[in-house]
Amino acid sequence: MVSEAVAAVPDRRAVAAERSRILLTLLADVDRLAERGVAAIRAEIPAYAAQDDERFGADVLDQVARNYRTDLTAILEEHEVTLEDIAFVRSAAMRRARSGLALEDYIVAFRVGHSVLWDAVVEAAGETSAGHEAALSLATPLMRYDNFASSHAAHAYVEFQQYAIADADRERRDLLEHLLAGELPSEGPLLAAARAFGLGAERRMLVAVAVGAGQTPDADARVAASAAIARTGLDQARTLVVVRQAEIVAVPALGVGAGAEQVCALVEDLQARLAAQGTPLALGISTVAEGVGELPRAYAEARAALECVDEGGGVAALPRFSSFHYLALRADATAHRLTSPRVRAFLDEDRERGGVLTATIRAFADADLNLRAAADALQIHPNTAQYRVRRIEERTGLCLRRVSDLFELLVAIALDDARIPGALR
C-alpha cells in the first residue's frame, strides 16, 4: 500500500513541467479564451447582454484578454502582481462607471471571467495525475489575482463615481449662481451643463424654491428631497436642482408639453408624495421667466411665494395666482391701514364667527353679482342671501351692487387673506 501511494504521487518536476505547459497552452490561446469569457459574462449578466455598443463589447473583450494574460504570465514568471501591472483595470473601471454599469454587475463579471479561466485550466490539465496536481497548484494564485484585480477595480469605480458626483454637484451650483445673477455661462462645461438641463438664453423657465416645513429638516433630508425633485422630471429635459444652504432651488425649463400649469401640478404631486414619506416641504413657484435675464426676478418671486404656504407645507404657485391676489400678497402695512376701520372691524368680527358674511361676498362676486347664483353656490335660499347682503351693507356702509364698493370689500378680504397662511390660494 505504502509503495503504491508513493508511486501515485507525481514527481515534483513533472508537476512543474505540467504547470508550465498548462500556462503556456492557455497563453497561446488567450484571445479565444477571452472570447469564451466574454460570452459567459454576456450570458450570465443581463446588463452586459443589454449593451449593444460595439465599442463597449470590444473594450470588455480587451479587458478580459489583458486580465488573463497578466494573470497567467505572472504565475508563469512567478512574480507578484502589482498595481502597475493592472493599471489598465483602473481606466476600464472608470469607463464602466461612466457608462452607467452597476458596480455589482462589474464585479460579478470578474467572477465569471475567473470561472471560465479555471475551467480552461482544468481542461488543459488533461487526465494525468501530474496534470491534476499542476491544476490544483494553480488554484490559489488564480484566485489571489482575481481578488486583487476585482478589489482594485471596485475601488477605482467608486472613486470615480464619487468624483463625478462631487464634480457634477459643483457644476450645478456654479451654473445656478450664474443663472440667478441673470447670466447664461458663455462657454465651457457650464454652458454645456445648461444645455443639458434644457436651459437657454431665451428659454421660458420657472424657478421653484423649497424649504423644509414643520420640524427643521436635516441636510440629508434636503439632499433626498432635491434628488426627488430632480427625478420627477419637471420638464422634458433633466431639471437643474441645487441644494443651496437651507433651501432647494429648481429651474425647470418650459416647452412643448411642459407648460407652467403642468409643472405646477407635478410639483404639487411631488410635494404630497414627499410629505407622505415624512419630508413635508413648502414650495414657492415663480411666474414665467422669459429668458435667463428674468431669473433673478423669478427667484425673488418664488421666495416671496413661500410666505403664503401653510406651516405644515404645501405649494404656492404664482402662475395660478391672479394679479389681484399677488398685489394683496405683496401689500405693505400702508395698504392695510388704508382699509376703512369700519370694514376692518366687520371682517374681524365676521371671521371670529366663521366668515359667513365674507363667504357671501365672495360668492356674490364669483357669481358676477347674480344673487340667485350666489345663493345656489352657498346652498341657501335666495331670500337668505338677500338678507345677508342687507346685513353686510348695514355693517359696512357699502353697497355690494356698486362695483367700487364691492371692489373695496374684495380688496379688504384679499389683504386679510394675505395675512393668513393658506387662505390666499
Add this chain to the structure above:
Amino acid sequence: MNAAEALPATAASAPARTAVRLGDEVLSYRALDRASARIAGLLIERGLQDGRHVALALPNVPAFAQAYYGVLRAGCVAVTLPALPDARVLRPLLRAAGAPLLIAWHALAEAVDASATGSGVDCVFVAPRELPRLLSGVAPLAAVRPRADDDVATMAAGKGAVPRSHGWLRERALAAIGEAGLGGDGVVACEAPLWDPAAQAGVLHAAVSAGATVALDRRPVLSGAS
C-alpha cells in the same frame, strides 16, 4: 381611552390617504388630523375640555369630521343636532344640548342665530373656504385629551337621547370593520346622517380606525334648504 386617538394614529401611518370625500372636495388624513387639532385648540382657548358639551349642527360635509374629531380630541362631548335651517326645530334641541358653544354649518346661520338668541350659547359657523381664517392664530392641540372608556363621547340632542361612550364608539367601529371587512383601501359610502351616533360609529369612526375613505353623498347637503 379617547376614541379620537384613532385619528392621529391613522394620520401618522397614512397621511396622504383620503379620509373624507364629497364630490371634488377631498380631505386627507393629514389635513383632517391638523384641522381637528386646531378646532380642539379653539375649544381649549374658550375653556372647553374634558366632559364639556359642544353642540354640532353640521350636514354630511367633510367639515363634520373635522369638527367632530376636534371636539373629541379636546375631551368634550359632541352633542349633535340635525342640520335643519329651522329655528323652531333647533331652539329646543339647542336648549337640551346643554352646550355653551355651537359649531354650525354656514347655511344655518340665520336659523341658528334665531334659536340661540338669549340662550347664552356662543355660535361659530363653518364655511368651507373660510375655515383657515377661523382657525388662524389658534394653537393646535397636538395630543388627544385622555378619556376613560366609559366617559361620554357623543349623543344626539333631544329628550331621550342615549349618551354614547368612547368605549361604545370603538366597539361599534370595530364591529363595523369586521362586518364589512374594511381595510386601508376601503371606501365607505355614507348615506345616513352623521348627526346620528350610530352613523358616527359605524361609518365615520370605523373608516378612521381602519384608515378607509368615507364617501359622502353629493345630494344637497341640507334637507329642507330650499
